[in-house]
Amino acid sequence: MLGINLKDGHYNKPYTSGWFVEQDFIVRKISTCTVVIQGVKSGEQPELTTMWAVIGYPAVTPAIPVWVKGAERKLPTLLLRDKETKVSPLCYMALQLRNKVYSYKRGTDSERYFNWELLYNANHTGYMQQIYFVEKEVIKKSTALLKAWRERGNIDVTQTYVLYDDLDVFITSKYQELGF
Numbered sequence: 001m002l003g004i005n006l007k008d009g010h011y012n013k014p015y016t017s018g019w020f021v022e023q024d025f026i027v028r029k030i031s032t033c034t035v036v037i038q039g040v041k042s043g044e045q046p047e048l049t050t051m052w053a054v055i056g057y058p059a060v061t062p063a064i065p066v067w068v069k070g071a072e073r074k075l076p077t078l079l080l081r082d083k084e085t086k087v088s089p090l091c092y093m094a095l096q097l098r099n100k101v102y103s104y105k106r107g108t109d110s111e112r113y114f115n116w117e118l119l120y121n122a123n124h125t126g127y128m129q130q131i132y133f134v135e136k137e138v139i140k141k142s143t144a145l146l147k148a149w150r151e152r153g154n155i156d157v158t159q160t161y162v163l164y165d166d167l168d169v170f171i172t173s174k175y176q177e178l179g180f
Contacts, residue, residue, distance in 0.1 A: 006116055007120060009122060011116055012117055012120070012121050012122060013117055013122075017117075018115055018116050018117025018118075018121075021113055021114075022114050031057060031059075032055075033053065033054055033056070034053075034058045034063075035051060035052065035053055036052040036063070037049065037050070037051055037052075038050040038052060044150060045153055045155075047067065047069040047154060048067075048149060048150060048154075049067070050066070050067060050142075050146065051065070051066045051067070052064070052066075053066055053079060055078075055079060055088055055090045055091045055094065056087075056088075056091035056093070056094025056095050057094045057095060059098075059101070059119055060094050060098060060101070060127040060128065060131055061090060061091075061094040061131065062135035062138050062171060063135055063138065064076055064079060064090070064138060064167060064171070065142040065163075066079065067160055070155070070160050074160075074161045075164065076164040076167055077164070077168045078167070078168050078171055078172065089172070090171065093175045093178075093180050097178065100115070101114045101115050101118050101119060102114050102115075127178065130174070130177075130178065131174075134174045137170065138167055141163065141166065145160075145163055
């Protein structure tokens with residue numbers, strides 16, 4: 001509707017302050033998650049259905065795959081509720097980054113302003129830019145397993161659990177690079 005592409009660089013420093021109002025975007029401060037269900041093709045086992053979960057503030061969180069098969073015994077630790085924080089570890093880290101992005105606190109409705117410069121910038125140090133490469137690696141690791149499972153015709157839950165552990169370590173290490 002507005003014809004604005006924030007990624008074109010015209011809304012970053014030195015052209016602007018880097019702040020932008022969120023009201024015309026899908027992802028907003030109040031966004032809590034995004035879920036994509038990747039179904040199966042005709043003839044494939046339903047257990048291959050994959051839920052890609054983006055927990056917390058979606059602009060700063062990578063998608064993580066989850067499968068129903070084996071979920072009664074194990075899920076990614078990053079997606080499980082922490083007793084202390086009352087949210088999952090991934091959600092907690094995403095909310096901390098979101099609070100930095102939405103740190104403007106002057107005047108009425110100031111909570112609608114976000115720091116685009118922190119999300120995306122010419123130096124490629126924006127949170128979205130850094131998380132993009134994390135998500136790309138998560139998808140690469142996950143789709144390799146999915147391909148093998150499709151060829152076999154079913155999920156190997158042991159491989160699922162190993163992937164969950166690997167993704168927990170990998171994603172946590174990348175958030176540590178962002179200051180956690």
